Amino acid sequence: xxxxxxxxxxxxxxxxxxxxxxxxxxxxxxxxxxxxxxxxxxxxxxxxxxxxxxxxxxxxxxxxxxxxxxxxxxxxxxxxxxxxxxxxxxxxxxxxxxxxxxxxxxxxxxxxxxxxxxxxxxxxxxxxxxxxxxxxxxxxxxxxxxxxxxxxxxxxxxxxxxxxxxxxxxxxxxxxxxxxxxxxxxxxxxxxxxxxxxxxxxxxxxxxxxxxxxxxxxxxxxxxxxxxxxxxxxxxxxxxxxxxxxxxxxxxxxxxxxxxxxxxxxxxxxxxxxxxxxxxxxxxxxxxxxxxxxxxxxxxxxxxxxxxxxxxxxxxxxxxxxxxxxxxxxxxxxxxxxxxxxxxxxxxxxxxxxxxxxxxxxxxxxxxxxxxxxxxxxxxxxxxxxxxxxxxxxxxxxxxxxxxxxxxxxxxxxxxxxxxxxxxxxxxxxxxxxxxxxxxxxxxxxxxxxxxxxxxxxxxxxxxxxxxxxxxxxxxxxxxxxxxxxxxxxxxxxxxxxxxxxxxxxxxxxxxxxxxxxxxxxxxxxxxxxxxxxxxxxxxxxxxxxxxxxxxxxxxxxxxxxxxxxxxxxxxxxxxxxxxxxxxxxxxxxxxxxxxxxxxxxxxxxxxxxxxxxxxxxxxxxxxxxxxxxxxxxxxxxxxxxxxxxxxxxxxxxxxxxxxxxxxxxxxxxxxxxxxxxxxxxxxxxxxxxxxxxxxxxxxxxxxxxxxxxxxxxxxxxxxxxxxxxxxxxxxxxxxxxxxxxxxxxxxxxxxxxxxxxxxxxxxxxxxxxxxx
Numbered sequence: 001x002x003x004x005x006x007x008x009x010x011x012x013x014x015x016x017x018x019x020x021x022x023x024x025x026x027x028x029x030x031x032x033x034x035x036x037x038x039x040x041x042x043x044x045x046x047x048x049x050x051x052x053x054x055x056x057x058x059x060x061x062x063x064x065x066x067x068x069x070x071x072x073x074x075x076x077x078x079x080x081x082x083x084x085x086x087x088x089x090x091x092x093x094x095x096x097x098x099x100x101x102x103x104x105x106x107x108x109x110x111x112x113x114x115x116x117x118x119x120x121x122x123x124x125x126x127x128x129x130x131x132x133x134x135x136x137x138x139x140x141x142x143x144x145x146x147x148x149x150x151x152x153x154x155x156x157x158x159x160x161x162x163x164x165x166x167x168x169x170x171x172x173x174x175x176x177x178x179x180x181x182x183x184x185x186x187x188x189x190x191x192x193x194x195x196x197x198x199x200x201x202x203x204x205x206x207x208x209x210x211x212x213x214x215x216x217x218x219x220x221x222x223x224x225x226x227x228x229x230x231x232x233x234x235x236x237x238x239x240x241x242x243x244x245x246x247x248x249x250x251x252x253x254x255x256x257x258x259x260x261x262x263x264x265x266x267x268x269x270x271x272x273x274x275x276x277x278x279x280x281x282x283x284x285x286x287x288x289x290x291x292x293x294x295x296x297x298x299x300x301x302x303x304x305x306x307x308x309x310x311x312x313x314x315x316x317x318x319x320x321x322x323x324x325x326x327x328x329x330x331x332x333x334x335x336x337x338x339x340x341x342x343x344x345x346x347x348x349x350x351x352x353x354x355x356x357x358x359x360x361x362x363x364x365x366x367x368x369x370x371x372x373x374x375x376x377x378x379x380x381x382x383x384x385x386x387x388x389x390x391x392x393x394x395x396x397x398x399x400x401x402x403x404x405x406x407x408x409x410x411x412x413x414x415x416x417x418x419x420x421x422x423x424x425x426x427x428x429x430x431x432x433x434x435x436x437x438x439x440x441x442x443x444x445x446x447x448x449x450x451x452x453x454x455x456x457x458x459x460x461x462x463x464x465x466x467x468x469x470x471x472x473x474x475x476x477x478x479x480x481x482x483x484x485x486x487x488x489x490x491x492x493x494x495x496x497x498x499x500x501x502x503x504x505x506x507x508x509x510x511x512x513x514x515x516x517x518x519x520x521x522x523x524x525x526x527x528x529x530x531x532x533x534x535x536x537x538x539x540x541x542x543x544x545x546x547x548x549x550x551x552x553x554x555x556x557x558x559x560x561x562x563x564x565x566x567x568x569x570x571x572x573x574x575x576x577x578x579x580x581x582x583x584x585x586x587x588x589x590x591x592x593x594x595x596x597x598x599x600x601x602x603x604x605x606x607x608x609x610x611x612x613x614x615x616x617x618x619x620x621x622x623x624x625x626x627x628x629x630x631x632x633x634x635x636x637x638x639x640x641x642x643x644x645x646x647x648x649x650x651x652x653x654x655x656x657x658x659x660x661x662x663x664x665x666x667x668x669x670x671x672x673x674x675x676x677x678x679x680x681x682x683x684x685x686x687x688x689x690x691x692x693x694x695x696x697x698x699x700x701x702x703x704x705x706x707x708x709x710x711x712x713x714x715x716x717x718x719x720x721x722x723x724x725x726x727x728x729x730x731x732x733x734x735x736x737x738x739x740x741x742x743x744x745x746x747x748x749x750x751x752x753x754x755x756x757x758x759x760x761x762x763x764x765x766x767x768x769x770x771x772x773x
Contacts, residue, residue, distance in 0.1 A: 047275050088119075282571075289307075343527070346400045381403070457534060605625070698771070
């Protein structure tokens with residue numbers, strides 16, 4: 001090699017090195033490539049779990065894009081684009097100088113721009129940063145083309161071209177174009193369709209096949225000629241493609257399950273293709289059932305209803321019907337009733353009873369009081385404004401009694417109950433716990449149907465909560481234990497009785513009714529009717545009402561929501577195994593007193609069987625049935641200190657707590673009175689110590705500044721054993737007052753922790769602590 005040639009090579013290499021160095025510095029520091037512009041927001045195409053397209057939503061900038069990988073694009077389309085747009089694509093460094101030079105000559109001859117000379121890489125640069133077609137813009141394209149070649153492979157650049165190319169109107173990318181023009185994927189394009197799509201980006205507004213079909217066909221034919229010339233297709237394939245009857249129109253996308261798909265799109269799930277959890281079959285069944293009930297609801301002044309169905313194993317949403325008719329603007333049909341916060345009425349009660357079971361406060365047949373009670377300014381009433389004196393915990397839940405539910409909430413702790421609801425996915429409890437108070441168990445809060453159904457599904461999963469899922473590919477989250485499997489099973493058994501007194505009288509019972517654990521709710525003022533039920537496989541939630549909040553005298557959960565609930569269960573469980581929950585090993589059965597629900601003694605005359613949790617459920621002996629000694633002559637009750645010298649006999653009696661006994665007598669219920677203790681007895685006083693019924697042990701009272709203090713006084717109440725005449729109340733060791741049995745006493749609260757003691761005139765006493773903030 002001559003010295004001159006060597007010097008020229010060195011100088012050429014130096015120039016090339018300098019050029020590359022400048023280009024790299026320009027790329028990194030001065031003129032960085034706007035990478036984000038290569039990944040424009042995509043449209044979202046929502047599919048059902050069966051892979052049916054439900055709906056599609058344009059990108060945030062209103063363009064339809066459906067990005068696809070190069071491997072998912074027809075090889076015919078790839079070859080035809082390269083042949084027509086940039087046949088040297090795989091060989092040049094992003095710019096083809098010869099093509100640019102020839103384009104410049106042609107443009108000068110024509111006196112106007114007739115050729116662009118742009119490579120595919122330069123076109124990607126232009127689509128990445130749209131600019132007016134000027135010399136300065138062309139220079140920017142050239143620089144950007146070099147930058148693109150530095151950062152990406154040829155296949156990656158070609159893929160970007162196909163995802164950015166304009167195809168008319170607001171269609172960008174071959175994925176969207178293939179779907180909207182041909183209702184197929186880019187991989188399934190015929191030669192004729194590939195040729196048509198190849199031509200459109202050159203003049204998208206002129207060559208749109210849905211608007212200018214003849215022009216688009218002529219452009220297609222030219223591309224087919226190039227494909228034949230370049231041997232991309234054979235002569236036979238050319239003839240077949242040339243004569244193919246192309247049907248190119250802008251296909252309208254479906255809009256099924258509108259509330260669900262819109263909720264999913266608004267949730268920020270990335271596209272373009274979203275495989276949702278929704279079952280089109282179950283969705284259609286739910287929509288049909290609501291449509292069938294719509295005339296009857298309208299006749300009762302009820303405009304809307306909503307349904308959500310979950311698959312318990314995964315918490316996937318199988319159906320979501322947000323209103324009776326999405327397109328009924330007059331009745332606010334586009335409001336999504338499954339995600340709108342509403343008062344749940346009594347629908348939260350099963351959860352507080354499950355907590356009470358886990359804490360050992362109750363067992364199914366243990367009696368709880370259903371009597372007038374006062375909680376620091378709040379006195380709950382039952383829905384029918386009646387009291388039953390004493391009922392079993394299971395019966396209180398089945399009858400949906402308010403007073404026992406409030407008692408249970410006070411015992412498990414209102415704050416702890418609020419914590420459980422939040423842990424269980426109730427997202428609408430945004431106020432402080434004390435603002436809701438004990439009435440939260442009766443619906444003094446707002447809850448979304450979707451969240452409530454998800455919380456119920458935890459009972460079907462043995463007490464484990466899983467957040468609901470809208471897409472099938474959504475990664476699972478760690479489950480949260482809300483209740484024990486034992487408490488969940490017992491609650492499910494309580495809620496399973498179909499022929500309950502709160503079931504609508506118009507309902508026709510039949511053996512075909514599926515076995516379902518269910519509960520209803522009716523909000524205050526009859527503005528919302530709820531019914532939520534579950535079996536091992538599904539959880540279904542139903543709401544009915546008016547989105548504007550208008551009440552209706554017929555808006556009752558059992559009459560309005562429950563029939564739809566059971567119709568849905570009949571449809572979605574048809575043909576499936578009628579399996580039920582297996583009883584956990586930690587659940588036992590035992591006999592308890594038929595009256596008190598406690599462990600029977602020799603004085604109990606009848607027993608019943610109940611489910612219980614060994615080591616947790618109450619194990620105290622029956623304290624109502626007692627065997628006593630009675631003096632045959634005087635009829636007085638005798639104790640071990642005064643039996644000697646008296647002729648006595650054994651008598652079985654029911655010794656009800658004073659508060660319940662008083663109510664039973666006042667309501668006309670015949671109960672046997674316990675004989676008075678022998679007044680001549682010199683032994684220790686007999687009978688139970690006073691039982692403080694208000695306030696509750698460890699209760700918290702919050703003084704509200706805007707409410708007069710005399711309206712926030714705390715009621716002091718206690719039941720006393722037979723024979724007691726007076727009760728003495730002590731607050732923090734000092735006598736507060738003396739009161740007759742049954743007399744209500746009020747204490748004006750002062751901040752701090754207070755020790756409360758109640759003593760009867762026989763010296764028997766009980767104490768507790770309550771707090772005031």
